[in-house]
Amino acid sequence: MRTISTLLLAMTLAVCAAPARAALSVSAEVDRNSVEISGNLYLTVTVSGDSASVPDPKLANMQNFNVYSSGRSQSISIINGRIATSVTFTYILTPRFLGVQRIPPITVFNGKEKAVTPEIQVTVTKGGQQGAAAQPTAQPQRSSHRQPTRAAAQGGPQIFVKAEPDRRSAYPGEQINLSIKFYTSVPLSSNPQYLPPTFKNLISEDLPPIRSGETEIGGVRYAFSEIRTALFALAPGGAEIRPLSVIAQIPSNEPVDPFDPNFFQNLMAMSGAQGKSQEFTTDIIPLTIKPLPPGAPADFGGAVGNYTITASADRSEARTGEAVNFSIALNGTGNLKAVTAPKLPDLADFKVFDTMSSLDIKKERDIISGKKTFTYILVPRAEGRKTVPAVKFAFFDPAAAAYREIRTEPVVLRVEKGAEGAKSVYFNQAAPGGGDVTPSGSDIRYVSERSGAAASPRLAARVTALPLWAHAIPAALLTLGFWLARFNRFKSANPLLFRFRRARASASRDIDEAEALVKAGRNNEAVSLLYDSFMDYLSDKCGVKVSALTMKKAGDLIKERFPGVGDRAMEEIRELWTALELRHFSPEAAGAEGTSDLAKKYALLLELLEKELRK
Amino acid sequence: MIPAKKVLFLLLAAAALPAAAYDRSELAEFNDLYKTGRYEEALEGYRNIIAAEPANPWAYYNAGNALFRLNRMGPAVLNYSRAFMLDPRSADIRANLDYALRQTGQTLAPDNVPKALHYIYYLLAEREIKAAAILLFWLACLAGAASFLFDGGGAGRAAGSVSLTAAGLLVLALAWLGARQTSPFTAAGVAVKPDGARMLSGPGGNFKTYASAPEGRLVRILDAADDNYYEIGLPREGIKGWALKTDIERL
Numbered sequence: 001m002r003t004i005s006t007l008l009l010a011m012t013l014a015v016c017a018a019p020a021r022a023a024l025s026v027s028a029e030v031d032r033n034s035v036e037i038s039g040n041l042y043l044t045v046t047v048s049g050d051s052a053s054v055p056d057p058k059l060a061n062m063q064n065f066n067v068y069s070s071g072r073s074q075s076i077s078i079i080n081g082r083i084a085t086s087v088t089f090t091y092i093l094t095p096r097f098l099g100v101q102r103i104p105p106i107t108v109f110n111g112k113e114k115a116v117t118p119e120i121q122v123t124v125t126k127g128g129q130q131g132a133a134a135q136p137t138a139q140p141q142r143s144s145h146r147q148p149t150r151a152a153a154q155g156g157p158q159i160f161v162k163a164e165p166d167r168r169s170a171y172p173g174e175q176i177n178l179s180i181k182f183y184t185s186v187p188l189s190s191n192p193q194y195l196p197p198t199f200k201n202l203i204s205e206d207l208p209p210i211r212s213g214e215t216e217i218g219g220v221r222y223a224f225s226e227i228r229t230a231l232f233a234l235a236p237g238g239a240e241i242r243p244l245s246v247i248a249q250i251p252s253n254e255p256v257d258p259f260d261p262n263f264f265q266n267l268m269a270m271s272g273a274q275g276k277s278q279e280f281t282t283d284i285i286p287l288t289i290k291p292l293p294p295g296a297p298a299d300f301g302g303a304v305g306n307y308t309i310t311a312s313a314d315r316s317e318a319r320t321g322e323a324v325n326f327s328i329a330l331n332g333t334g335n336l337k338a339v340t341a342p343k344l345p346d347l348a349d350f351k352v353f354d355t356m357s358s359l360d361i362k363k364e365r366d367i368i369s370g371k372k373t374f375t376y377i378l379v380p381r382a383e384g385r386k387t388v389p390a391v392k393f394a395f396f397d398p399a400a401a402a403y404r405e406i407r408t409e410p411v412v413l414r415v416e417k418g419a420e421g422a423k424s425v426y427f428n429q430a431a432p433g434g435g436d437v438t439p440s441g442s443d444i445r446y447v448s449e450r451s452g453a454a455a456s457p458r459l460a461a462r463v464t465a466l467p468l469w470a471h472a473i474p475a476a477l478l479t480l481g482f483w484l485a486r487f488n489r490f491k492s493a494n495p496l497l498f499r500f501r502r503a504r505a506s507a508s509r510d511i512d513e514a515e516a517l518v519k520a521g522r523n524n525e526a527v528s529l530l531y532d533s534f535m536d537y538l539s540d541k542c543g544v545k546v547s548a549l550t551m552k553k554a555g556d557l558i559k560e561r562f563p564g565v566g567d568r569a570m571e572e573i574r575e576l577w578t579a580l581e582l583r584h585f586s587p588e589a590a591g592a593e594g595t596s597d598l599a600k601k602y603a604l605l606l607e608l609l610e611k612e613l614r615k
Numbered sequence: 616m617i618p619a620k621k622v623l624f625l626l627l628a629a630a631a632l633p634a635a636a637y638d639r640s641e642l643a644e645f646n647d648l649y650k651t652g653r654y655e656e657a658l659e660g661y662r663n664i665i666a667a668e669p670a671n672p673w674a675y676y677n678a679g680n681a682l683f684r685l686n687r688m689g690p691a692v693l694n695y696s697r698a699f700m701l702d703p704r705s706a707d708i709r710a711n712l713d714y715a716l717r718q719t720g721q722t723l724a725p726d727n728v729p730k731a732l733h734y735i736y737y738l739l740a741e742r743e744i745k746a747a748a749i750l751l752f753w754l755a756c757l758a759g760a761a762s763f764l765f766d767g768g769g770a771g772r773a774a775g776s777v778s779l780t781a782a783g784l785l786v787l788a789l790a791w792l793g794a795r796q797t798s799p800f801t802a803a804g805v806a807v808k809p810d811g812a813r814m815l816s817g818p819g820g821n822f823k824t825y826a827s828a829p830e831g832r833l834v835r836i837l838d839a840a841d842d843n844y845y846e847i848g849l850p851r852e853g854i855k856g857w858a859l860k861t862d863i864e865r866l
Contacts, residue, residue, distance in 0.1 A: 474756030
């Protein structure tokens, strides 16, 4: 039961959390679900998000409609530091084919989230009398087949397209209206497809709706459709309106061959349901863009047109630390999309946060106008009567060919002391600790003036470059030290073993020394040395102390430890011992000759014993 | 009697002397070229410095900056990565490498790894860790030999302690070095061609192309035995394949 409750709680939380995450949304609607082939359809796409700017919707390529942008309207609301933006995009759709037509799903993507509208279906019907009068693009369909004959008889073209700007010279940002007219004197199988021109050094804004009517040119009566576009030059110099295309289905007048494999297609074309596709294009139209005159005011930011400015705050009273929405609205004619925010004067009494803008564009009487509102978030630093001074805005008026400077009225705020620890409002999540620094971009760090590597990488390079064999040296030293330590310990643990091994060498050295003493005439010292040496030798070999050694004990020990020692060797030991003892304790008997003989006898005995002891 | 500290200082200074293998005024000249937007010429200069001093991280860093300005993101990532491998403690090098990686859809530090841990992981360059391991090995061996020679004495015990400490640190250094083998900058290469690197299912043009590594992508080089192709892996995607050696520059 408890598990089920937990699951239900988790599901409830998940359901609650889901809409909170989906900050970006998009919706689309048409003003009607049925439209005549000669009529227009308004498609309204609304994109909403929780940031200052939301992405533009992406319309799929629609072959079944001609699409014209009819403006956009943006609204921003800031409540408790949260920004909500809603932008409405309006499009005019002109159907090209009869029947049920689809407006595919429209997507918006802000880099993190994606929102999609459902598909919309619209039924396109044949035009009635009323629709035909309103949209003469359908007129050719109703026109009699006599018209082509008449046009041909007059020598004029049956169908043509013409592009004409209202001026050939303008300032950057000044509106140029381009009129594109499609004339036909023959009935068409369907509404033609319009491929708009591209531009050089110009930006465009559609001016719907499509105008249509009838006119007579050179004695030929034509039905025409007119599309108007507003153009704004970007920079002084040359600009171009590049060729546009109109693709129309023209009924075929050729006789139908019953044996032609395309017999049924040709028959359909004859009947007007289907025709030959033909493309009509215009030439390149060059324009001259004049530079703005010198003497621009310091506040001039490139705005061209005719504007008025107002400033307002969302309230007249506030507390320190609380956010106040301060808005500057620019109304007028011109390319409002390109107008940048006016620079605020220094506001020592306020912290100023991000600027957001909203835009409402109108296209009445083919003039781009509207309202652009810049909203600043001001947070009063101190209490008292605080004034936001007049904000200046400069623009170039192309009608008067002069710069103009306008300004707002100062806005006064009464600021009271905020509560202790009042919650501050921050709009830049990247720097919540808040200072006055707001990162506006990012880039790589500058090149370094440092030369060469630091000592440690250089040292590391040298150490790692050492040959492999060099590292065997410390290992060898360690091994040697280890071996020496072991040897010393073994030596300390087995002293008799080492005395046994050293005995012969030590005795030989003593004999040499004794002979030297004999030569020097110091016989007594030589005998003493030989005696002590012999005792030490036997002691080392028998493994007992000299003081504990008697002739009998030495004999027994030798026999016991070295059973291979022969009787002759034992006899020799006893004889040498006796002789040395005699001379050692009777120094007067130690003549030079006798001492030397003793030394030789001792040497011979050593050789014999070394052999016998190994048996 | 010269104090030991002075001797050490002189040794380090001697080690650093070859740092001035080129004229400092040349560097200032190349930086001026960079400053005035003549990135190609600045890059040529930085390449000369790299040729003279292959262990100079700042030459790679500056070359990376010039390449970044020229919008050659793959070679920029390559040069920043080389600078990072030589001096991973530099904040400038880290910042620019991270920035360039982000331009190519990668990050220097994975999002799920604490920054401090990542900094410690790359505190020393791989070569520095190897050098530290070698020095610790020498110290452990020599102090060990001394402890054996002075067996039983106070000096022997002190030498033994030093030897054991050095051996412990050596084990840590080796473990660190082992952990660094999983770093994306170890046994790695960078796709340097503007079109990226085509990944084939075998080392030859007759094999099928089934993926491509975009420009600037760090790849792991699994095998370099073939004359013309590297066997490369993309750990994040879990795929591997063969790419032309001309498309991948080894770090």
